[in-house]
Amino acid sequence: MRNLFAFIYRFRSFILFLLLEVLCVFLIVRYNTYQGAAFFNSANKYVGQVLEFQSGITDYFRLTSINQTLARENAALREEVLQYRKLSLADSTATLDTTYYTATDTSQVYPYSLVAGRVINNSVRRMNNYLTIAKGTADGVKPGMGVVSSKGVVGRVKTVSEHYATVTSLLHSQMLVSAKIKKSETFGTIKWTGGDYRTAMLDYIPLHIKPAKGDTIITSGFNTVFPEGIMVGTINSIEKEPDKSFYTIEVQLAVDFSQLSYVYVVENMYKIERDTLEQNAGILPDEQ
Numbered sequence: 001m002r003n004l005f006a007f008i009y010r011f012r013s014f015i016l017f018l019l020l021e022v023l024c025v026f027l028i029v030r031y032n033t034y035q036g037a038a039f040f041n042s043a044n045k046y047v048g049q050v051l052e053f054q055s056g057i058t059d060y061f062r063l064t065s066i067n068q069t070l071a072r073e074n075a076a077l078r079e080e081v082l083q084y085r086k087l088s089l090a091d092s093t094a095t096l097d098t099t100y101y102t103a104t105d106t107s108q109v110y111p112y113s114l115v116a117g118r119v120i121n122n123s124v125r126r127m128n129n130y131l132t133i134a135k136g137t138a139d140g141v142k143p144g145m146g147v148v149s150s151k152g153v154v155g156r157v158k159t160v161s162e163h164y165a166t167v168t169s170l171l172h173s174q175m176l177v178s179a180k181i182k183k184s185e186t187f188g189t190i191k192w193t194g195g196d197y198r199t200a201m202l203d204y205i206p207l208h209i210k211p212a213k214g215d216t217i218i219t220s221g222f223n224t225v226f227p228e229g230i231m232v233g234t235i236n237s238i239e240k241e242p243d244k245s246f247y248t249i250e251v252q253l254a255v256d257f258s259q260l261s262y263v264y265v266v267e268n269m270y271k272i273e274r275d276t277l278e279q280n281a282g283i284l285p286d287e288q
Contacts, residue, residue: 067118067262074150075116075264112227114148114264115139117165124197124257129169131155133263136163144225146266152231152254153177153190153219154263165265171197171257178223179232182216184209190217190232190251197257199236202249209247211238217251224271 008015117135135141137160147154147167155169168175170192177190179202186209192200205211215235221228231254239248268274 074262075114111269113267113269115141115267116262116264117141118262119260120164122257122260123169124171127173127194129171129197129257130158131167131169131260131263133165133167133265134163135265136161136165138162140267141165141265142267144271145268146225147263148226148230148266149255149260149263151256152233153226154255154257154260156225157265167263169257170200170253170255177226177232178220179217180220181205181209181211181235182218184211184215186211187220187222188249198253200233200251200253202235202251203246205247205249207240207245207247211235211247211249213238224268224274226266 115135117133117139119131120134121130121132123129123131131147131154133147141157141160143157143160145157147157153170155167155172155175158166158168160166170177170190172192173194175192178187179190180187181202186205188202188204190200190202202217213235217232217234219226219228219230219232233251233253235249236252237250241248
């Protein structure tokens with residue numbers, strides 16, 4: 001306390017000067033309209049900047065929660081888009097033969113649902129690449145489920161724990177995806193052969209088909225993993241090699257695997273029923 005009084009006594013003149021300055025400013029602002037308006041406008045400006053900065057910091061630490069909410073909303077919206085796409089296909093079929101087909105039962109027409117998950121680990125430069133997502137059995141994720149992003153096909157769930165799942169990436173030497181050229185409805189198989197993570201090969205397109213650079217490649221729907229019509233990529237180059245019955249086609253993948261942050265796990269509610277039926281019939285799928 002003695003030191004405090006000593007400090008005040010030592011700088012008494014300066015402290016008195018500051019108090020008088022503050023009093024003068026108060027009187028000027030209080031009893032002069034122009035100066036008062038200028039002061040409060042300036043004060044509001046700086047207070048606003050401080051509050052904006054504070055809000056920016058708060059929002060930054062809330063980004064994870066915000067992104068998760070947006071991802072869930074996007075999953076619901078994409079579910080609706082896929083549903084309308086499937087209903088459109090069903091309606092076109094019903095137009096051809098209304099006697100044997102009815103497209104009014106949505107649950108029968110569209111058996112897929114989506115679960116949004118955050119990517120917490122990812123590789124793109126190995127021969128066999130995987131992802132890890134922050135969703136597991138507690139969220140209904142199971143091995144074998146397809147995984148897509150807002151851009152297109154990503155991969156297939158490999159292993160699952162309560163809160164996490166590993167995903168076999170499309171950038172995997174053993175990952176095969178049944179696909180088709182959208183324009184001609186010609187079916188083939190997408191396979192990544194290593195190297196550039198932005199391109200893959202489309203195999204088994206016969207020579208009597210006339211594919212063109214820029215043609216869209218989508219999933220075929222010939223399996224229980226991916227719905228029909230999910231984007232895979234576009235044709236980047238086409239080669240017709242001697243002594244081969246199929247084209248050598250390079251596809252520019254729609255998904256940039258180096259920038260994945262959120263993905264959607266695709267659940268097919270009829271997968272077990274169909275897989276069991278095909279296995280009992282001796283039909284073993286060799287691609288997904």
